[in-house]
Amino acid sequence: MRPRNEVHIINVGHFRETDYGKIDANSTCTLIQSKLGVNIIVDTGGPWIKSKLLREITKIHKLDLEEIHYVVCTHGHPDNIGNLNLFPKAKIVLGYDIMNPGGVFDFHDWKSGKLYKITGTIYVMTTPGHTDLDLSVIVKETSEGTVAICGDLFINVDDMEDETLWKENSTYPELQEENRTKILSLADVIVPGHGDKFRVDEFELVADEDDDELHQSFSNVRLK
Numbered sequence: 001m002r003p004r005n006e007v008h009i010i011n012v013g014h015f016r017e018t019d020y021g022k023i024d025a026n027s028t029c030t031l032i033q034s035k036l037g038v039n040i041i042v043d044t045g046g047p048w049i050k051s052k053l054l055r056e057i058t059k060i061h062k063l064d065l066e067e068i069h070y071v072v073c074t075h076g077h078p079d080n081i082g083n084l085n086l087f088p089k090a091k092i093v094l095g096y097d098i099m100n101p102g103g104v105f106d107f108h109d110w111k112s113g114k115l116y117k118i119t120g121t122i123y124v125m126t127t128p129g130h131t132d133l134d135l136s137v138i139v140k141e142t143s144e145g146t147v148a149i150c151g152d153l154f155i156n157v158d159d160m161e162d163e164t165l166w167k168e169n170s171t172y173p174e175l176q177e178e179n180r181t182k183i184l185s186l187a188d189v190i191v192p193g194h195g196d197k198f199r200v201d202e203f204e205l206v207a208d209e210d211d212d213e214l215h216q217s218f219s220n221v222r223l224k
């Protein structure tokens with residue numbers, strides 16, 4: 001047993017414009033090793049980083065692919081789901097679907113906002129906005145506090161101060177803002193969809209003036 005849950009970023013994603021005006025992207029991929037020995041991958045990257053993923057999991061973290069118990073995809077874009085095929089023994093959580101190895105579904109009542117618990121200190125919650133069905137994985141009791149791995153709810157650290165970055169890629173900006181606020185209130189560290197992790201306390205969160213208590217958002221964010 002480990003004293004704490006561990007969160008390892010095994011691929012730092014990116015999101016940039018090419019010089020010919022297209023977007024070049026790949027997702028951040030994360031390995032969680034729980035205190036109790038449950039191993040979870042969050043987002044698998046695109047198929048083109050397969051060998052990097054294999055190296056990270058098997059050589060650096062010394063895990064057999066069959067020891068990955070869960071794969072959670074924060075949403076269904078190609079750079080989040082491209083290597084599902086590597087994990088034959090994992091339960092796959094994607095959108096509102098939970099599928100066991102072999103193909104049998106588990107039911108979970110996502111629509112009522114119920115959290116999907118993987119362990120007592122690791123759970124999955126819905127945080128839509130970037131797409132219709134986005135998930136975030138919350139890991140409590142790590143050496144850095146509570147870590148939220150939240151896909152494209154946050155693109156990268158720059159979108160904390162430049163909201164065009166996430167808004168331009170959002171299906172439902174208002175909903176996304178609500179869920180960003182939720183995550184900023186509960187996490188010490190955020191693992192974004194296309195960049196390295198960052199600490200929430202590096203930023204000063206200023207609630208909007210016209211917000212009431214129920215509808216608070218932090219669209220004014222400043223680096224401390």
Ligand SMILES: [Zn+2]
Binds near residue numbers: 075
């Ligand atoms: Zn996406």
